[in-house]
Amino acid sequence: MEYKNVFIKGAIPSEFIANSIAKHQSKTNIGAHTIFLGQVRADEIDGKAVSAIEYTAYEEMANKKFHEIREATFEKFNLTCMHIYHSLGAVKTGEICLFVFVSSPRRKEVFNALEYVVEAIKAEVPVFGKELFEDASHQWKVNS
Amino acid sequence: MNIEINYFGMLAEVTGRNSEVLAFSATPVSDLKEFLFQKYPKLQTLDFRIAQNQELVSEDTLLNGQEIALLPPFAGG
Numbered sequence: 047m048e049y050k051n052v053f054i055k056g057a058i059p060s061e062f063i064a065n066s067i068a069k070h071q072s073k074t075n076i077g078a079h080t081i082f083l084g085q086v087r088a089d090e091i092d093g094k095a096v097s098a099i100e101y102t103a104y105e106e107m108a109n110k111k112f113h114e115i116r117e118a119t120f121e122k123f124n125l126t127c128m129h130i131y132h133s134l135g136a137v138k139t140g141e142i143c144l145f146v147f148v149s150s151p152r153r154k155e156v157f158n159a160l161e162y163v164v165e166a167i168k169a170e171v172p173v174f175g176k177e178l179f180e181d182a183s184h185q186w187k188v189n190s
Numbered sequence: 191m192n193i194e195i196n197y198f199g200m201l202a203e204v205t206g207r208n209s210e211v212l213a214f215s216a217t218p219v220s221d222l223k224e225f226l227f228q229k230y231p232k233l234q235t236l237d238f239r240i241a242q243n244q245e246l247v248s249e250d251t252l253l254n255g256q257e258i259a260l261l262p263p264f265a266g267g
Binding site for chain 2 (some may be wrong): 084099101102103104106107108110132143144164167168169170171172173174175176186187188189
């Protein structure tokens with residue numbers, strides 16, 4: 047089975063996020079949205095600052111896991127809609143690498159659903175991150 | 191039977207490849223792991239999980255001749 051592709055090449059542009067919000071104006075049964083934006087942080091390790099993260103993924107399994115997380119979230123919460131986008135390839139510090147957008151008639155649902163989705167993504171989706179330093183060296187990122 | 195083994199992240203770096211096809215019988219995953227440790231000793235020092243047909247499996251799961259992936263710690267988001 048082919049699952050919806052969640053991945054976007056490179057950083058997620060703010061225009062893309064703005065357009066996504068605008069598209070929901072016609073869905074007037076929605077009363078609350080929450081958005082999570084994952085941003086690449088300039089961690090400093092042994093005196094060297096991270097300049098970008100290069101993301102790779104086991105794409106087939108990752109899209110399947112995103113699909114399962116989506117199904118489980120709709121099962122648990124009363125949501126109108128939900129969107130997930132994740133970057134692949136290099137994303138510089140300060141740029142957005144994860145965009146999760148959940149919408150519902152009521153606010154309580156979206157606060158809880160958003161946290162559930164983001165935590166599930168971090169734990170279950172096979173995405174890998176190579177932290178690139180300014181001196182061209184690298185190390186592999188691990189979610190804490 | 192032939193199984194396709196895929197390596198990701200730091201595991202691709204250590205093995206020097208993204209994938210390879212190996213002939214294996216329906217043995218437990220732990221046997222495959224042992225074989226890979228012989229072939230790539232550096233793997234023994236790394237933290238990884240194994241997926242078969244895109245689902246995580248345990249050491250005693252039997253290989254069934256399809257897609258295997260060695261997955262280092264996840265770093266999504």
